[in-house]
Amino acid sequence: MSIQTTQLRKTYNQDTDFPVHAVKQLDLSIEQGEFVAVMGPSGSGKTTLLNMIGGIDIPSAGTVIIDGIDICALKDKALIAFRRDNIGFIFQDYSLLPVLTALENVEFVMQLQGHSEKECRERAITLLDQVGLGEQLHKIPSKLSGGQQQRVAVARALAPSPRFVMADEPTANLDAKSTAELLDIMQQLNEKEGTTFIFSTHDPRVIKRARRVIVFEDGQLTEDRAQ
């Protein structure tokens, strides 16, 4: 089970005189169970890369193959279903539904998969317990701290049992303590359940924990090292 990109390219303003090459001819392979940090300065193309391998953006050229499926060739409906069942997302600004409680936010994505209410409830409680929010189940996001919200986002990302989790600068808005707690949680889940985590970050605390670091500059891979 792996992610394989071949000659992946993303160019904005393609048909203008000033095209912006966000990702250039990228060949990359990420195996199941990896804990990968994609680092680089702002505008280097980290988020664009995550969006393309997460199937929420379309490459200008090249392919993204996940478990033998070229996700760029999938139709809209099939791609959404693929994302729902295989890829979890964690966003910098948490992006929780503000009108739902922590529990409902986690249950919601499982309900999209068609699980029964009981199943959703049980797994959501387990996950929120795992991320240390067992006592905060019925609070809406605005009543939680930034670190707690991001933990709900982690639980939400993991709820559908995805094989890959794309985390776009997940610690950018968190203090040191919350960052450490969040990374502990994600590392444990990675080790216990074999979930692949791919972070975009320029946070040295995240980079320090990653087992593989991919350095990105000006849309190109400049370094790929294991640590």
Added chain:
Amino acid sequence: MLIKLAWRNLWRNKLRTAIMLSAMAFGLIGVVTMIGFMNGMYGNMIDNAISWQTSHVQVHHQDFVDNPEITLTIVEPELITAELDKISEVIAWSERFIVDGMVASARSSRGVRVNGVDIDAEARVTPIASSVKEGSWLPAEGRHPVVVSLKTAQRLRLKLGSKVVITFSNAEKDVTGAAFRVSGFFSTPSSNFDDGNIYVRRTDLMAMAGIDGSHEIAVLLDDKNKMSNALAISVRDKIRLITSSENSVRDWQQIQPMLASIIAQMGPSNAILLGIFVLAMGFGVVNIMLMSVFERTREFGVLMAVGMQKHKVFALIIFETSLLGVTGATLGLMSSLGLIELLQITGIPLGNMAEGLGAFGVDTTLYPQVAASEYRYIFITVVLVCVLAALYPARQILKQRPVDAMAEKH
């Protein structure tokens, strides 16, 4: 979960939603009251016309309708009355001997239609006996009693017991006349009717005219549906089968085509009122939904990113607007129902308008009426318009890819 999410989304901005719901509710109260007022006025006009003027079915000699000659009496009226007695829907019928003539007091005179009636039968077909405001309805005994309207009494300066002289051309085309004594004053909702009609006993009038018979048979039916003449048509057709072709049998809408026009235009005029309201409300809902949806563009992008299919995103937006419509319509219609119920008890006094509307046979106090089917129709229209109003913002969201939607800052 989708409906729960939609309901909570609706109340994210409580003030905005409350303002929209208030606008819908107050607008609906206005529209429903207006529709109720119009229905009440037209219904009252129809009721009064049937009660006082047309009944449900009338029979005349076919030429009498255009040329009310005294000699043009109904052919074989006994066949008709015998048939009417067999029809279960017939409540009562009244034979009338009608002449156009003059009524004169010592002070003045006026041209009037003199209705010669059988006193008991007429009291069963029209409310005339109960609308005598002073004095009494025509007595069975006594010489030449007459009942005139209060308006005629004022014009001719009559008092109870005053003597009047009624003159008209008899069957021989000679002017005939007789003195009558005023036994009562009546008043109906129609000032025109009051102006032009007086009542005497049919036997007295026939004796003056020198011929027997009747010019008009008015039939009252047990018909609760005043907006339809279906029962009247059925009875009319039964009478036509047994009566001479020289007689004309007409239902109330044929007698007064204006009533049919009123009924025909009630639906469209109510629809126009409602249409103007829902159009204005529709723009309001479009505005609300545009704001509500576009300020959550990023959120919809996230929903699609985490695996929510586009049809479910669409359903979420439609649920939100439907809930807005259902809540607004329910609030508005429940308030309207309460107000209409109250006004049906208190009535709406027409004040200065009463005199003008009296010419059209409208009572001085109106009781608004709104049918259950009209409430249903308004409810469905409001909800439907709310759904339609959300289609554009929903479509705009669905056109976006998750990454573009998530890039939106608002």
